Amino acid sequence: MNEERKARINRLKWHCRRALLELDLVFDRFWERHEGDLDAQGEAALESLLELQDHELWALVSGREVTDDPQQAAMIERLREVSPLANFE
Amino acid sequence: MHYTIRKFDAIIVGAGGAGLRAAIQLSEAGFKTAVLTKVFPTRSHTVAAQGGVAASLGNSEEDHWHWHMYDTVKGSDWLGDQDAIEFMCRKANEVVVELEHYGMPFDRLDNGKIYQRPFGGHMSNFGEKPVRRSCAAADRTGHAMLHAMYQRNVKVNTQFFVEWQALDLVRDAEGDVLGVTAMDMETGEIVVFHAKATIFATGGSGRIYYSSTNAFINTGDGLGMAARAGIPLEDMEFWQFHPTGVAGAGVLITEGVRGEGGILRNSAGERFMERYAPNAKDLASRDVVSRAMTTEINEGRGCGPNKDYVLLDITHLPPETIMKRLPGIHEIGVQFAGVDCLKEPLPVVPTCHYQMGGIPTNYLGQVVVPKGGNPSEPVQGFYAAGECACASVHGANRLGTNSLLDLLVFGKSAGETAVTDLRNSVKAHKPLPQEVIDMTLARVDRLNHQKDGADVHETRLAMQRTMQKHAGVFRFKDMLAAGVERIHEIAGQVAQTQIKDKSMVFNTARIEALELDNLIEVAKATIVSANARTESRGAHVRDDATDTPETPDGRDDKNWLKHTLWYREGNRLDYKPVHMKPMSVDTIELKKRAY
Numbered sequence: 001m002n003e004e005r006k007a008r009i010n011r012l013k014w015h016c017r018r019a020l021l022e023l024d025l026v027f028d029r030f031w032e033r034h035e036g037d038l039d040a041q042g043e044a045a046l047e048s049l050l051e052l053q054d055h056e057l058w059a060l061v062s063g064r065e066v067t068d069d070p071q072q073a074a075m076i077e078r079l080r081e082v083s084p085l086a087n088f089e
Numbered sequence: 090m091h092y093t094i095r096k097f098d099a100i101i102v103g104a105g106g107a108g109l110r111a112a113i114q115l116s117e118a119g120f121k122t123a124v125l126t127k128v129f130p131t132r133s134h135t136v137a138a139q140g141g142v143a144a145s146l147g148n149s150e151e152d153h154w155h156w157h158m159y160d161t162v163k164g165s166d167w168l169g170d171q172d173a174i175e176f177m178c179r180k181a182n183e184v185v186v187e188l189e190h191y192g193m194p195f196d197r198l199d200n201g202k203i204y205q206r207p208f209g210g211h212m213s214n215f216g217e218k219p220v221r222r223s224c225a226a227a228d229r230t231g232h233a234m235l236h237a238m239y240q241r242n243v244k245v246n247t248q249f250f251v252e253w254q255a256l257d258l259v260r261d262a263e264g265d266v267l268g269v270t271a272m273d274m275e276t277g278e279i280v281v282f283h284a285k286a287t288i289f290a291t292g293g294s295g296r297i298y299y300s301s302t303n304a305f306i307n308t309g310d311g312l313g314m315a316a317r318a319g320i321p322l323e324d325m326e327f328w329q330f331h332p333t334g335v336a337g338a339g340v341l342i343t344e345g346v347r348g349e350g351g352i353l354r355n356s357a358g359e360r361f362m363e364r365y366a367p368n369a370k371d372l373a374s375r376d377v378v379s380r381a382m383t384t385e386i387n388e389g390r391g392c393g394p395n396k397d398y399v400l401l402d403i404t405h406l407p408p409e410t411i412m413k414r415l416p417g418i419h420e421i422g423v424q425f426a427g428v429d430c431l432k433e434p435l436p437v438v439p440t441c442h443y444q445m446g447g448i449p450t451n452y453l454g455q456v457v458v459p460k461g462g463n464p465s466e467p468v469q470g471f472y473a474a475g476e477c478a479c480a481s482v483h484g485a486n487r488l489g490t491n492s493l494l495d496l497l498v499f500g501k502s503a504g505e506t507a508v509t510d511l512r513n514s515v516k517a518h519k520p521l522p523q524e525v526i527d528m529t530l531a532r533v534d535r536l537n538h539q540k541d542g543a544d545v546h547e548t549r550l551a552m553q554r555t556m557q558k559h560a561g562v563f564r565f566k567d568m569l570a571a572g573v574e575r576i577h578e579i580a581g582q583v584a585q586t587q588i589k590d591k592s593m594v595f596n597t598a599r600i601e602a603l604e605l606d607n608l609i610e611v612a613k614a615t616i617v618s619a620n621a622r623t624e625s626r627g628a629h630v631r632d633d634a635t636d637t638p639e640t641p642d643g644r645d646d647k648n649w650l651k652h653t654l655w656y657r658e659g660n661r662l663d664y665k666p667v668h669m670k671p672m673s674v675d676t677i678e679l680k681k682r683a684y
Contacts, residue, residue: 013597024305025424055229061424
């Protein structure tokens, strides 16, 4: 990973430190699985989601609300799929 | 290693509720005020507070601050300082109304007044019957509160340093506090914030436990910094546990689940609460349920491959009831336990929730230490408020909705006292002690160059598992003693942590290692203090503290009605008296805490 991308990823990772434990746990798992395969589009979608307030973000991740933005929606799907739900069904 | 110096009148570390409230006071008074924070202010953990803020406004029925005071003293199991508790309860209406003026969208009654709801432990007429005292903004009280106070700070020109990690307290040879050293996460640059007043509002340290409802940012940074600077930590053996956190994740499952008919079961499928609380059963108070769960697990009746959790069963409830009345629970089960709670029970364990102890302060928000025969001598230039501080209003056990009140009242109080000191006595910046700055630089340098050291993640996990096992909700003499040894061993590893990534920009590995330096101080303070206190009181419950007429429920007022003070140097313990005398009313006399 070049220095510039590494800095960008590190910044995103820190912005995943949230006020709610629920989100911390979701992002923790996300980075474990997806650090290697996050492309520029994914980075942009994640960055835009991280601008949201924590309750809004959790409402999207927990499926209580949906976003109209297709890129954001795709990222929400990835955040949801890394939950243990995948093992459970 | 290079560093720069920046001068302010006041520096506040932490931008949750307490830090923002203190900053308003200083900025409004015209002082040049900086707030350092690890995350954007409205992402502080205060956001997670749902219940509301207690104030005896009496909007729905008769209420009085004296009744609130009585409930808080009783809730604290008489370990709370009665002068600080009177101060907090009398100030409650004022700070809530101020918050309303800052734009806080409280829920309203039809007549336009703030709506108030009942909450556990809050009673009218000195413990007679429940009273509606909690002021809330739906289930987002903490979130709304932070937004209102952040906007107010922007208006009064508070300067925010967002994504900065505070490193160490700068305290000179006379014991005066002159600011903090801190690191800009974006560049790795180290700056000395030289200030005439330093306020800590760094929140709790719940991440010392394996199972915690706290967000990852709650790493006790203020406590670690204070301890390294020779300030003792007060009453750290007292931690509030919530009975139902999801096993392995910590995410809170609301009491409402048991309220709707949820049942706790052990590995045999037995509804074990019938044995511990035949009347209230699964709806007994938090501490009773948590202790019963721990007993089941300790006696081998836990569930799962390691027999280390019990089950919360709602499969007998109609699915439509669950989805309608407990909408978030199904998703939490799916996300964090891999369980569909409509079909299978949820794995739960008692989970660390709130830190009652902290940096010792008085009701003015001044940090106080024993000196020259005075158990509570103010440290010049140093103030603290919120969960990181111990005023002490929560004593051995906190009442719900008193935490948001604590951060408003003592955030304001710390700010006000700092303003008074800046106006009257502290006119100039004292010279910075070079050796203290060098100590910080050496600490960061050590981390950058450590070879063959301990892994940060593994060391933190070892600490968290040890604290959970040895100093959890129910405590045993031998386990505590063994836990003290183990935590000291782990502390040795923390002093030699190693990071592979040495980059400067948002190096999260470095930040986590620095956070662990703080967490381990809190863990040591907790387990050493808990090991020494041989009674049961509030949230500190020991198996070997016997229930006798002189020591009801194991509480030993003759020997233990006193505050613990833990010093980092030599792991030394000291004690100081509880303030039994309130400011204006009669002492609330000791009696058995029963509801």
